Amino acid sequence: MNIQQLEYILAVDQFKSFSKAADYCHVTQATLSAMVKKLEEQLDIVIFDRKANPIATTENGREILVQALQVVAHANALLDSSKSINRKIxxxxxxxxxxxxxxxxxxxxxxxxxxxxxxxxxxxxxxxxxxxxxxxxxxxxxxxxxxxxxxxxxxxxxxxxxxxxxxxxxxxxxxxxxxxxxxxxxxxxxxxxxxxxxxxxxxxxxxxxxxxxxxxxxxxxxxxxxxxxxxxxxxxxxxxxxxxxxxxxxxxxxxxxxxxxxxxxxxxxxxxxxxxxxxxxxxxxxxxxxxxxxxx
Missing domain, CATH: 3.40.190.290 (D-Maltodextrin-Binding Protein; domain 2)
Incomplete structure (x- = not known):
């Protein structure tokens, strides 16, 4: 599991589409879909109902997304903090x-x-x-x-x-x-x-x-x-x-x-x-x- 995978599932939830999420994340749809599937296997949870049109987030998936949003936010805050530290001499x-x-x-x-x-x-x-x-x-x-x-x-x-x-x-x-x-x-x-x-x-x-x-x-x-x-x-x-x-x-x-x-x-x-x-x-x-x- 990595931060990138969490960013992918947040994008799919936002756009309700794997293709639009892939464009937003600047990767191919195949890459994004494979990474999301790998994450689902690691968590042993189905995050998205792919048969729905548009794609729907499952009930279990919504709980995962709440935590994913927090992790990504903390990661971005850490990155901003490191940039600030590096600016200090x-x-x-x-x-x-x-x-x-x-x-x-x-x-x-x-x-x-x-x-x-x-x-x-x-x-x-x-x-x-x-x-x-x-x-x-x-x-x-x-x-x-x-x-x-x-x-x-x-x-x-x-x-x-x-x-x-x-x-x-x-x-x-x-x-x-x-x-x-x-x-x-x-x-x-x-x-x-x-x-x-x-x-x-x-x-x-x-x-x-x-x-x-x-x-x-x-x-x-x-x-x-x-x-x-x-x-x-x-x-x-x-x-x-x-x-x-x-x-x-x-x-x-x-x-x-x-x-x-x-x-x-x-x-x-x-x-x-x-x-x-x-x-x-x-x-x-x-x-x-x-x-x-x-x-x-």
Whole structure:
């Protein structure tokens, strides 16, 4: 027995016709008739006298219809209630963001989101990818923003946007080929940052050619990388959103790659048992809209 069957018998009682009821319910007459017959068999009650013209509801059938009407009304009320709940964005959101995204994205999205959802308390945590994933699985975070793909099938992801990685540095020419990168002094984030690994893989870099022979420097911030590049006349990669925050002087040091774009995926990440579906859907749409023009 299901709600649909109850809606069918209510329609037959209303129209006194299987064909008209089928049209009203947007199904074939055969389907509706079969579902009604199955319900009668399950209840062991004849609801309709099919020999009557028009079709008549039996005495036992009228009692069933009274209860069916109540069940359908309660089901519709429950559906309306769920829609109302899903429209509400309130409470606390524990959001984790990896540092290489937080440094540029938070300044773009946080204030507009706080203004749009005044009843939602934003609790932001900067964490590495591995920390963030563990926090999601442990229920310490509701949602994460990180670079994908990730090395686990336990977490769900929803793509937010693709972000170009742009080259900053001192080269002497207006463009650079990917093959020429291994001949340059490259400053990258320290081991453990997914962005470092992505750049090495995408650009087919040789790991032993990044720094001057007598320098060992592990950096966690783009600001430090920029200063190192300027001091040692080297190069580094920056996310597109971060590069938009550079001074006009530094923007002149952005160098296009001849082969085209190198980009990373930025996604919302969550653990299904703890997922706040209404928040995930809304934030996905809002963040995409807020960053859209800045990624062009």
């Amino acid at each position: 309130e409470g606390k959101l524990k959001l984790g963001v990896i540092p290489t995204i937080a440094s540029s994205l938070m300044s773009i999205i946080l204030k507009p989101l706080m203004e749009k959802y005044p009843a939602l308390i934003f609790e932001i945590h900067e964490q590495t990818t591995s920390q963030l994933m563990k926090s999601l699985l442990d229920g310490k975070l509701d949602l994460g923003i990180l670079s994908t793909p990730i090395a686990t099938s336990d977490l769900e992801t929803e793509l937010l946007y693709k972000e170009e990685l742009v080259l900053y540095g001192h080269f002497g020419k207006s463009v650079i080929k990917k093959a020429e990168l291994n001949e340059q002094r490259l400053f990258l984030l320290q081991d453990g940052h997914c962005l470092r690994d992505q750049i090495i893989q995408l650009c087919e870099l040789k790991k032993n050619k990044f720094l001057p022979g007598n320098l060992r420097f592990e950096s966690n911030t783009f600001d430090t990388l920029l200063n190192l590049v300027d001091d040692f006349q080297g190069m580094t990669f920056l996310p597109k959103l971060y590069s938009a925050q550079l001074s006009e002087v530094r923007k002149k040091r952005l160098i296009p790659l001849v082969e085209g774009r190198i980009e990373r995926e930025i996604s919302l990440c969550y653990y299904r048992p703890y997922a706040k579906w209404n928040v995930i859907k809304r934030l996905n749409e809002d963040i995409q809209e807020l960053v859209k023009e800045k990624l062009i």
